[in-house]
Amino acid sequence: MKLLAWALLIFAVIWVLRSKAKARQKAARDFEAARPDAPMHTEADAEVMVICRECGVHFPVSEAVRDASGRHSFCSIEHRQQYLGH
Numbered sequence: 525m526k527l528l529a530w531a532l533l534i535f536a537v538i539w540v541l542r543s544k545a546k547a548r549q550k551a552a553r554d555f556e557a558a559r560p561d562a563p564m565h566t567e568a569d570a571e572v573m574v575i576c577r578e579c580g581v582h583f584p585v586s587e588a589v590r591d592a593s594g595r596h597s598f599c600s601i602e603h604r605q606q607y608l609g610h
């Protein structure tokens with residue numbers, strides 16, 4: 525009879541631990557599910573800005589014209605040619 529009481533106690537402890545682990549897993553899943561939205565907003569709001577080597581104007585990196593090495597950024601092909609012609 526004492527053995528049965530221990531078995532019930534152990535079963536109860538395992539059951540409590542498992543339900544706690546499940547709750548933790550669910551919280552982690554909810555956190556993961558909420559994450560993908562966050563970086564997309566910050567990326568759209570803050571595009572990296574670069575400076576034209578020729579005239580010094582700031583513009584988004586997606587509109588940059590690069591020289592052959594890719595190290596310098598320019599606002600236009602004309603300014604790249606002027607800079608490289610120096």
Ligand SMILES: [Zn+2]
Binds near residue numbers: 600
């Ligand atoms: Zn320029």
